[in-house]
Amino acid sequence: MNLNPDKALVVFSGGQDSTTCMFHALKHYKEVEVVTFNYGQRHALEIEVAKKIADEQGLKHHILDMSLLSQLAPNALTDHTLEIEGGDIPNTFVPARNLLFMSFAAALAYQIEAKHIITGVCETDFSGYPDCRDIFIKSLNVTVNLAMDQNFVIHTPLMWLDKKETWQLADELGQLDYIRNNTLTCYKGIIADGCGECPSCQLRKTGLEAYLAERGTK
Ligand SMILES: [Zn+2]
DSSP states (O other): OOOEEEEEEEEOOSSHHHHHHHHHHHHHOSEEEEEEEESOOSOTHHHHHHHHHHHHTTOEEEEEEOTTHHHHOOSTTTOTTSOOOOSSSOTTOOTTHHHHHHHHHHHHHHHHTEEEEEOOOOTTTOTTOGGGSHHHHHHHHHHHHHHHTOOOEEEOTTTTOOHHHHHHHHHHTTOHHHHHHHOOOOTTOOOTTOOSOSHHHHHHHHHHHHHHHHHTOO
């Protein structure tokens, strides 16, 4: 089986980062499909938002059921009764979650013959997740290639960008307004600019304000 060098699979949650990655993929590859993992997110709305964005872009959208994760880590992300707290590693952390997601993404990429796998993981803003680090992704790239005897390339266009630079990339792709108005990153499940107060909204807002100030238009 030969992987299609013009085809990319984007790991897609409907949030700012993965939507930026989706537009990045649309710019660089002839064929793009997206995959969303359903793992009992705090807001089922996440899946709906991802579906809507994929539909609007006319992309084939794969939704993989990863609800077994709730058996491994009953924490703030999957147990709706717990509050999100701070700390070195956020208690939304599911051990090896990204390892599992990326392995499933690679297995799907094999099925759809996509050579490229794109993920919005980033060391800059969320250093608490060890399986989002660049060195882990490089290691996993070797592993999935050995596992399937293929030559996948895992791309991480946001790895070294901070939120301001991610907004800049969205703008360069001509999609700043679309991403601002249609994506969901808020822990409280509010689309676009969100609640403005949860850690995710604050990160997003601070980055956006910094970028807009730099660009010179509010
Ligand atoms: Zn929020």
